[in-house]
Amino acid sequence: MTAMETESSETVVTKALSSTGPDIDEVVIHPLVLLSVADHYHRVARGTRKRVVGVLLGQSHRGKIDVLNSFALPFEEDIRNPSVFYFDHNFLEEMIRLFRKVNTKETIVGFYSTGPSIRPNDLRIHDICKRYVRIPIFCIIDIRPDRQELPVKAYKVVEQVHHAGQAVTRQFDHVSTQMGAMEAEEIGVAHLLRDINDPTVSTVMSLIQGKLNGLQSLTEKLLTAKKYLQACAEGKCKVNTEIVDHLQTIVSLLPNLNTPDLVHAMIVKTNDMHMAVYLASLIRSVIALHDLVNNKIRYGEDGMQDNDEALAQEEEKKEEEKLKDTGNKKDGGK
The missing domain is CATH 1.20.5 (Single alpha-helices involved in coiled-coils or other helix-helix interfaces)
Incomplete structure (x- = not known):
């Protein structure tokens, strides 16, 4: 079974696997998750082409999932043979038992990977996570520092039937993702940024750099929209009315x-x-x-004190030394 992303909308009959419960509409990633994943990658796979995999913990309420915490898993896969991978079930069971003792409100909501893209084994890992949660989500967290856009993408598994009588295929479908934090987390992130702040970079420079990063991200989004519209005009993909409506709204809001x-x-x-x-x-x-x-x-002019003052101080020091010498001689003569 191959996992792939759906780039163009086709006439399909789609049925989400979450139909037995509330559908997933939004995923909120908290800062602690990003820090944990970055630490996991730098400890295990830094400088290699490998990826790391772990479990996401959080809470779910009315289609909204708050990912509050995570933990790493021992994971290995064969790059030459994608069907071969190692997933430590015993470690997962033990970590679940320990986390239940610490915080019963945080439950398994899915798993993460450093990607940076979907791989064939992700559907099989999804099946493993279904033993612990009815609707597991899959998050790709891109830890590359040169990325200017949001480093998190969330997916859920859907079933698709392209034509009647054909087999049902499973694919990952995008879920709306955003960053969120509670007040305590915001304070912690502010202190962390204050500690790692470069004193040689002024506040103005950091603000300008932030504006440039935002403009670069906007440029990437506009280029993606341009490519999609060109493909629709050339007949390479069918027009999605929802996407066109959103683009029309954006154009209408421009002054x-x-x-x-x-x-x-x-x-x-x-x-x-x-x-x-x-x-x-x-x-x-x-x-x-x-x-x-x-x-x-x-x-x-030379960066020293005034010459008159310097000479006066030197003369005073010489007189004090002479007085001390004469006093010592008198004491010795006695």
């Missing part, structure tokens, strides 16, 4: 920048911002020059 009033307002706003930056630069330069003049006055 009309060709109106004279808006152009004038943008120019005025830009000039005001540049004026504030210019004044701040002037004030900073004047303060720096003022400090430089004060230093010259205090320490002299």
Whole structure:
């Protein structure tokens, strides 16, 4: 059985495996999960082409799954033969027993992998997780540092029948994913970022870098939408009305920048911002020059103290040494 992602919408009869219970509409990943997965990868598979696999713990409520915690699993697979892999069931059972003693509210909600893509063994791992949870989710957590978009993708398994009389195939279907955190987690992440912050990088530079990363991610999304629309126009894939409606909504929300009033307002706003930056630069330069003049006055041209003061201090030291020497001679003569 091969696991694949559905890129184009086809006329299929789809039935989610979660039909026996509430369907999964949204997955929320908490920061502790990302930290645990990154630590797991760097301990086990750093510098290799291997991936790591683990179990996700959390809570489920009305189709929304909060992934709060995770733990690693001993996992090995043969790259040449995808059907061969090792999954430690005894370790999984023992970890489940220990976690129930610590926190009974957190239950198994699925499993994770560092991917970065879906592999054939993922459906078999999904079947193993179904022994512990009715509707397991599958999360691919991309730990590569050069990724600018959200590093998490969530999937659920669906059954698809393309034509009547054909066999049912199982595939992974995307689930809406977002990052979330409770107040205590937000405070912990803020302290962690404060500890790893680079003091050589100013706050302005970090803000600009964040804006650039956001624009790069937006560019990737727009290119994906462009490729999809071109494929639809060329007849390579069928049009999905839901996707087209979303794209039309995005286009409708864009402001009309060709109106004279808006152009004038943008120019005025830009000039005001540049004026504030210019004044701040002037004030900073004047303060720096003022400090430089004060230093010259205090320490002299060569960076030392005034010559007169230095000579006076040296003469005072010599006189004190002479007095001490004369006092010592008198004491010795007595």
